[in-house]
Amino acid sequence: MYKIITLENGLENVEGFYCGATHVGMRPDMTQGDVAFIRSEVPCDISAVFTSNTFQAAPIKHFQTYPQGFQTDFVLINAKNANAMTGEPGLEDIETIMSTLSTKQKVLNPVMSSTGVIGYRLPIDKITSAFEKLDFKAKNSHEASRAIMTTDSFKKELALRVELDDGSIFNIAAICKGAGMINPAMATMLCFIITDADIPKADMDTLLTDSTEQSFNRISVDGDTSTNDTVMLLANKKSATYHKKAFTQALEKIMFELAMMILKDGEGANKLVAFEVKGAKSLDEAKTASMALSNSLLVKTALFGEDPNWGRIASTIGASGISCDDKKLSIYYDDLLIYSDEFRELDKIREDKAYTIMKQHTFKVTCDIGLGDASYISYGCDLSYEYVKINAEYRT
Numbered sequence: 001m002y003k004i005i006t007l008e009n010g011l012e013n014v015e016g017f018y019c020g021a022t023h024v025g026m027r028p029d030m031t032q033g034d035v036a037f038i039r040s041e042v043p044c045d046i047s048a049v050f051t052s053n054t055f056q057a058a059p060i061k062h063f064q065t066y067p068q069g070f071q072t073d074f075v076l077i078n079a080k081n082a083n084a085m086t087g088e089p090g091l092e093d094i095e096t097i098m099s100t101l102s103t104k105q106k107v108l109n110p111v112m113s114s115t116g117v118i119g120y121r122l123p124i125d126k127i128t129s130a131f132e133k134l135d136f137k138a139k140n141s142h143e144a145s146r147a148i149m150t151t152d153s154f155k156k157e158l159a160l161r162v163e164l165d166d167g168s169i170f171n172i173a174a175i176c177k178g179a180g181m182i183n184p185a186m187a188t189m190l191c192f193i194i195t196d197a198d199i200p201k202a203d204m205d206t207l208l209t210d211s212t213e214q215s216f217n218r219i220s221v222d223g224d225t226s227t228n229d230t231v232m233l234l235a236n237k238k239s240a241t242y243h244k245k246a247f248t249q250a251l252e253k254i255m256f257e258l259a260m261m262i263l264k265d266g267e268g269a270n271k272l273v274a275f276e277v278k279g280a281k282s283l284d285e286a287k288t289a290s291m292a293l294s295n296s297l298l299v300k301t302a303l304f305g306e307d308p309n310w311g312r313i314a315s316t317i318g319a320s321g322i323s324c325d326d327k328k329l330s331i332y333y334d335d336l337l338i339y340s341d342e343f344r345e346l347d348k349i350r351e352d353k354a355y356t357i358m359k360q361h362t363f364k365v366t367c368d369i370g371l372g373d374a375s376y377i378s379y380g381c382d383l384s385y386e387y388v389k390i391n392a393e394y395r396t
Helices: 058-063 087-104 124-133 141-147 201-214 244-264 283-295 297-304 310-319 348-358 385-392
Strands: 002-007 017-022 035-050 071-078 111-114 156-164 169-177 190-195 230-235 272-280 330-333 336-339 362-368 374-381
Touching: 002 244, 017 141, 035 058, 035 141, 035 190, 035 201, 058 087, 058 111, 071 087, 071 190, 071 230, 087 111, 087 124, 111 230, 141 156, 141 169, 156 244, 169 244, 190 244, 201 230, 201 244, 244 272, 244 374, 272 283, 283 297, 283 310, 283 362, 283 374, 297 310, 297 374, 310 330, 310 336, 310 362, 330 348, 336 348
Parallel strands: 071 111, 190 230, 272 362
Antiparallel strands: 002 156, 017 035, 035 071, 035 230, 156 169, 169 190, 272 374, 330 336, 330 362
8 A cells, every 4th residue: 555664864855845954152062053944845734732831932822823724834943042931022032033034035924943941032133143044945954953952962853755556655754852851741842744745734633633642742751841842744735645544654653753762862861661551440540650650750760770669660550549459450571570469579580580671771561450451651761860960950
């Protein structure tokens, strides 16, 4: 029916889109950009999912001033300043920036996204100076993906080509950033997905929401939710090709893999762990317990210390408020039984095997509640000394 092929060079693969970045002095490293753009040569349908934080940043509020179903052809992104908690002046600053942009480049309903420190107004002169430096016909995904980084240790970009049996193709690509303030309520992240697929707007809205739930909404580094979290999907339909099942699979793949990149890049993180809760009475209870595990600081520190202390797992499940019974509960690290009613204490052989599993960079913790048939998987990482250092020095 179709093939999905991974491509190099990220956003550059999508027909009719341009991207790039420049340095305007917002970050000290002059070799790394701090203002980036994504531009389409034709108007795009756009769908977006935003943070659940009540204090949404000015770029999100600006986006929401446009009429429902609007089209755009330009996204401007800056690092180092979140433009959050800046009130009406924060919105006015975006308008000023976009007005200046329109004198340099023809744009339709341009949107902005920001990441960085909360509580400061944008340096308008610095950001608008980018418009004299940017090549709006450039195709440089690497520069764009690096420019949006904050505490990220590596750039995150991915591109896929979908080839249908009749020989027609469409492409989908994305860049994202995120490493800290990551919580399964979108995670602290920005993600920009572009496609030349001829996808209906209704499908964009539904598939983006569903795919966000299966990816970015399932990861946790530290249990905090940012003011700026944004996932955008832009479609310029240049390929004149669409296949809903293939597009769904490609979108889910690209978003899940980017979510795993964020977890692997969790500030100071060494472990990526899947937390599966199964046998719960309901999906809501399975989700509640699974997310409690991926968020628990005690569980995260045990992962960092490679300590197979199942007591922290059991305690977190019990504290989550779901229906559970210690006589029904079973806990596994990968396929190794760690706890059950029959084996309540770790013997030397199983404990040694557990230590070996926990030394791996990736593994799975499975908790069978034993009371139903509902299941849910979330993803977390360990919490290290480096996380404290990075966030203690965030503004310095």
